[in-house]
Structures are given as C-alpha cells and as structure tokens.
Amino acid sequence: MLILGISALYHDSTAAIFCNGKLIAAAAEERFTGKKHDSSWPDHAIEFCLNSAGINPDELDHIVFYEKPVLKFDRILDTHIRTWPFSYPAFFPAIPLWTKEKLKIRFIIKRKLGKYPLFVKHHISHAAGAFYLSGFKKAAVITMDGVGEWNTLSIGIGDANSLKILKTIDFPHSIGLLYSAVTAFLGFKVNNGEGKIMGLASYGKATFKKEFEKLISIFPDGSFKLHQKYFAYQKGTRMFSRSFVKLFGKPRKAESEITERDENIAATLQWVLEETALKLAAYAKELTGADKLCMAGGVVLNSVMNGAILKSGIFKDHFFLPIGGDGGAALGGPLYLWRNVLGNNENSPLKHLFWGPGFSQDHIKKLLISKGIQFSIPDDPERTAAELLSQKKIIAWFDGRMELGARALGHRSILADPRDPEMKDILNERVKHREAFRPFAPMILQEEFSSYFGHEGVASPYMILCLPVNEGRKTFPAAIHVDGSARVQTVNEEDNSKIYSIISHFKDLTDIPVILNTSFNVRGEPIVMSPEDALKTFLSTGIDHLFMEGILVDK
Numbered sequence: 324m325l326i327l328g329i330s331a332l333y334h335d336s337t338a339a340i341f342c343n344g345k346l347i348a349a350a351a352e353e354r355f356t357g358k359k360h361d362s363s364w365p366d367h368a369i370e371f372c373l374n375s376a377g378i379n380p381d382e383l384d385h386i387v388f389y390e391k392p393v394l395k396f397d398r399i400l401d402t403h404i405r406t407w408p409f410s411y412p413a414f415f416p417a418i419p420l421w422t423k424e425k426l427k428i429r430f431i432i433k434r435k436l437g438k439y440p441l442f443v444k445h446h447i448s449h450a451a452g453a454f455y456l457s458g459f460k461k462a463a464v465i466t467m468d469g470v471g472e473w474n475t476l477s478i479g480i481g482d483a484n485s486l487k488i489l490k491t492i493d494f495p496h497s498i499g500l501l502y503s504a505v506t507a508f509l510g511f512k513v514n515n516g517e518g519k520i521m522g523l524a525s526y527g528k529a530t531f532k533k534e535f536e537k538l539i540s541i542f543p544d545g546s547f548k549l550h551q552k553y554f555a556y557q558k559g560t561r562m563f564s565r566s567f568v569k570l571f572g573k574p575r576k577a578e579s580e581i582t583e584r585d586e587n588i589a590a591t592l593q594w595v596l597e598e599t600a601l602k603l604a605a606y607a608k609e610l611t612g613a614d615k616l617c618m619a620g621g622v623v624l625n626s627v628m629n630g631a632i633l634k635s636g637i638f639k640d641h642f643f644l645p646i647g648g649d650g651g652a653a654l655g656g657p658l659y660l661w662r663n664v665l666g667n668n669e670n671s672p673l674k675h676l677f678w679g680p681g682f683s684q685d686h687i688k689k690l691l692i693s694k695g696i697q698f699s700i701p702d703d704p705e706r707t708a709a710e711l712l713s714q715k716k717i718i719a720w721f722d723g724r725m726e727l728g729a730r731a732l733g734h735r736s737i738l739a740d741p742r743d744p745e746m747k748d749i750l751n752e753r754v755k756h757r758e759a760f761r762p763f764a765p766m767i768l769q770e771e772f773s774s775y776f777g778h779e780g781v782a783s784p785y786m787i788l789c790l791p792v793n794e795g796r797k798t799f800p801a802a803i804h805v806d807g808s809a810r811v812q813t814v815n816e817e818d819n820s821k822i823y824s825i826i827s828h829f830k831d832l833t834d835i836p837v838i839l840n841t842s843f844n845v846r847g848e849p850i851v852m853s854p855e856d857a858l859k860t861f862l863s864t865g866i867d868h869l870f871m872e873g874i875l876v877d878k
C-alpha cells in the first residue's frame with residue numbers, strides 16, 4: 324500500500340511516501356527551489372517522492388494532508404473577530420490566499436494527483452510521527468509547537484494498539500508562540516530565528532524571571548497561560564504588544580549590535596521553556612505510566628531543552644523526532660492512517676534521515692567536465708579528507724542521499740578541525756557569513772560518546788541533544804559552546820559509514836574522535852541538494868576542498 328504525506332502552505336513544505344508502513348523517500352520543497360523554509364505547494368518534493376517509488380500519482384492508495392485547514396481557518400477567523408480592528412493588517416491580506424488555495428486544498432490535490440486526500444489533525448500528525456518512528460512499544464507522547472488548528476500542545480499515550488491524545492492546550496496559550504514573540508522582539512525572523520535565540524541564551528543569565536512571570540503563568544503539571552495583553556499575534560510577524568515593549572524596552576533592530584539585555588532575555592526565555600518542559604514531562608509520566616517519552620513539534624528542535632529532559636532522568640528512554648516541525652508532520656500523517664485507521668500493527672522505525680535525492684559519480688564527472696573544472700579521485704577519499712582536516716583545511720562533504728530536516732548529518736556537511744579554538748570564527752566569517760555567537764556541532768564516534776558526554780547507552784544520531792562536555796574532555800573547543808555544552812551527533816559505522824571512516828582516520832592522526840560539522844549552506848539559503856548547488860556554494864565561499872561522491876575538487 325502506497326501512501327503519500329504532504330505538509331504545505333505554512334512553512335517548510337514537505338512530502339514523504341511510504342510503502343506498507345516503510346518510508347521510501349522524503350524531502351522539503353526548499354531544497355529544490357532554494358527558498359529557505361519554502362511554504363509553497365511542494366510540487367518538486369512530491370515529484371521526487373513519486374519517482375523514488377517508481378509510480379504515477381494514480382497508483383497511490385492514499386494521500387494524507389497533515390492538518391485540517393477548515394479548523395485552522397476557524398481559529399484564525401475567531402481570533403480576527405475577537406481582536407478587531409487590530410487584526411486588520413494581518414487578516415485581510417491573507418484572505419485571498421485562503422479563498423484561492425488553503426481552503427481548497429482538497430480540490431487542489433484532486434486536480435494535481437487525481438485523488439482526494441484524507442486530513443489528519445496537526446498535533447495527531449506530530450504525535451504519530453514521534454511515536455511510530457521511535458520503535459517503542461509503549462510511550463508517553465508530548466507535542467509542542469506554535470499552533471496547529473487550535474492545539475499548541477498535546478500529551479498522549481501510544482501502545483501496540485493505538486495512539487490517543489489525553490490532554491491538550493489551545494491557542495492563544497502557546498509556549499512556541501512565546502518563543503517566537505521573543506525571537507521577533509530580539510530582531511530575528513519568526514519560524515527561522517528561534518534556533519539563534521537558543522544559541523544566544525548561553526551567553527546570558529536568566530535575570531528577567533520577574534518580567535516573564537507577567538508574560539506566562541506555569542502550573543505544577545506544566546500547563547500554562549499566556550497573559551494576552553503582552554502579545555499581538557493578529558499583527559503578523561511582530562507578535563508582541565506595546566505592553567511587552569514597556570516591560571522589556573525597545574525591540575532590537577535586525578542586524579544591530581546584540582546587548583547584554585538581549586542575551587539575558589534569551590537566557591530567561593530558555594529557562595522558562597526548560598522549566599515548563601520538565602514539569603510537562605513529569606506530568607506525562609504520571610498520566611500515562613510509561614517509562615519512555617516521544618516528543619515532536621517545532622519546539623522539539625530546541626536541543627538544549629531536550630538535553631535537560633534527558634538529564635532529569637524522568638524517563639528511561641527518549642525519542643525526539645528530529646524533523647519535529649511541520650515537515651515531520653508529512654511523515655506522521657501517513658503513519659497515523661496506516662496504524663490507527665487502517666489497523667496495521669507494524670511499521671519501520673526511523674534508522675536514519677537520508678531520504679532525499681542522491682547523485683551518481685558519473686553525473687558529477689559530467690558536471691565538472693562541462694564547466695572545465697579539474698578534479699581527482701583519491702584511492703581513499705575518507706582518509707584523504709581526514710588528512711586535510713588534520714591540516715586545518717575546511718572541506719565540504721557531499722555524499723549519498725540528502726538528509727531530511729534542518730540538520731546536516733554528514734551527507735551535505737561542511738567539516739573542519741575542532742581542535743583549533745579560532746576555527747569557529749573562521750567558519751562564521753569566511754564560510755557561513757553568519758552571527759559570531761552561533762555554535763557548531765561535534766560529530767563523535769558512537770563508542771566514544773559516553774567518555775566525553777556521560778549518559779552510557781545514549782545515542783544522538785540526529786544532532787537533537789545538547790549536553791555538557793565532561794571536564795578534562797574539552798579537546799575540541801571549536802565545537803563547544805560558550806557554556807561548555809555541545810549539540811552532539813553520534814556516528815556509527817552501520818548508518819553513516821563514510822563519516823564514521825573519516826572520524827576514525829582523524830582519530831588515528833590526532834587522537835581526537837571528533838570532527839566539527841555544520842550544514843553545507845550559507846546564511847539565508849537552505850542546505851545544498853544537488854552537485855550544482857554544492858559547486859556554487861563551494862566556489863563562492865572560503866571552503867578549501869570539496870568532496871562529491873569520492874571526487875575531490877580543490878581551489
């Protein structure tokens with residue numbers, strides 16, 4: 324049975340295709356169009372999924388859309404009515420898009436793909452993606468994001484027979500929207516800059532707790548209430564009100580200097596998020612009786628929060644869905660249909676995230692020859708890469724099928740020597756062209772993880788956990804954040820063999836089982852998809868060497 328999942332028209336449009344509960348292919352539209360967080364209809368991603376399955380649209384058994392647009396419009400209309408006339412600037416420009424496209428998704432899909440879709444609620448899609456891809460037989464499930472149709476948070480229970488939502492929190496009370504409001508106040512883009520705030524938080528101290536107590540009330544079970552006088556969701560991307568400004572001062576302008584106040588606001592926001600999440604986790608365990616936890620939704624991209632939940636020991640095991648935002652819901656919707664509606668008892672758990680397009684060595688050779696670019700093919704590309712890294716060269720590594728989600732995990736990555744403390748600034752200035760406070764991630768051999776980070780038996784293959792580095796093991800300063808933590812990626816030979824080989828060779832040369840990893844892109848652009856994208860980025864930045872499917876291009 325072939326099921327196509329789609330999320331679209333809000334942010335991070337994505338398509339995924341399953342055969343009998345097994346994921347075949349998935350990709351975000353942004354990788355094909357070059358528009359970061361592309362929200363357009365994912366024609367390219369859908370075409371890729373169909374081609375990967377070797378089918379035409381009429382061979383699909385089901386199509387699933389990740390939420391219910393009519394319910395979402397009901398919430399938007401209700402908000403507009405209650406907040407008139409303040410909602411006018413955001414509401415009326417959106418009406419043509421709703422009447423032309425968003426409310427007609429059912430008919431658009433029928434026209435494009437020949438079949439009417441099934442609709443699964445937004446937070447059910449998140450929950451299903453987290454639980455069914457975890458491989459757990461029973462687990463508590465928490466979803467957290469800005470807002471779906473009405474829900475902003477849910478707590479549920481999954482087992483062999485079903486997935487049930489037990490409790491929800493609804494709009495306008497949203498920890499995700501609180502995070503986005505502060506993101507906007509600090510001069511970053513909503514649905515894009517929240518990760519920057521997480522990184523900035525490590526530079527500050529939580530000195531604004533009294534001010535945040537006026538924004539949000541947090542209850543013992545982790546439920547919360549936002550005090551609406553401080554927010555202005557109806558005004559679009561601004562999101563905060565005049566009362567918010569009176570409380571914190573003037574908003575920071577984009578690209579202006581970041582002050583100590585800004586760092587401390589970010590740090591306090593992160594503290595609020597972690598305190599809320601820990602209370603929610605404790606309540607979810609009490610409510611469900613489960614000893615394992617699954618989490619999804621855009622807020623779950625906050626790896627510092629995830630690390631705090633892991634360190635708390637509330638649950639014995641965890642699965643944080645690495646494509647936690649709306650893109651991941653394109654996977655959850657089909658799995659909910661497969662398991663809960665169609666009654667199937669099994670599906671394949673997630674083993675890796677390499678579900679996008681891949682390119683042959685012949686394709687890359689033809690591209691380089693057509694552009695008159697010289698290249699070589701080393702006998703052992705992984706060892707050659709490790710040798711270059713040990714010489715403090717910056718390399719781009721393009722290999723295999725593209726990663727799904729926001730993190731580059733070794734198939735579309737920029738790699739560097741983490742031992743040099745100056746490498747962080749070199750990468751930010753010479754290659755990434757981004758803010759100096761933003762950290763990079765260490766890739767570490769799985770078998771070495773516990774000696775550097777503790778937590779025996781834990782793996783972090785998706786770069787979704789931020790944990791403190793053990794004292795005495797801080798031998799890779801360029802990949803350690805200012806607070807002594809790192810957003811770590813563990814690598815094993817079975818699932819990521821070439822990166823495993825590079826790190827192993829690097830360890831032989833340096834005695835350090837860690838290399839620095841960052842996504843193969845520059846600021847404002849999505850991660851590269853094709854060899855053409857890779858070559859363009861390589862030639863326009865300070866990267867020293869480019870490896871593509873074993874082919875080496877030098878400058």
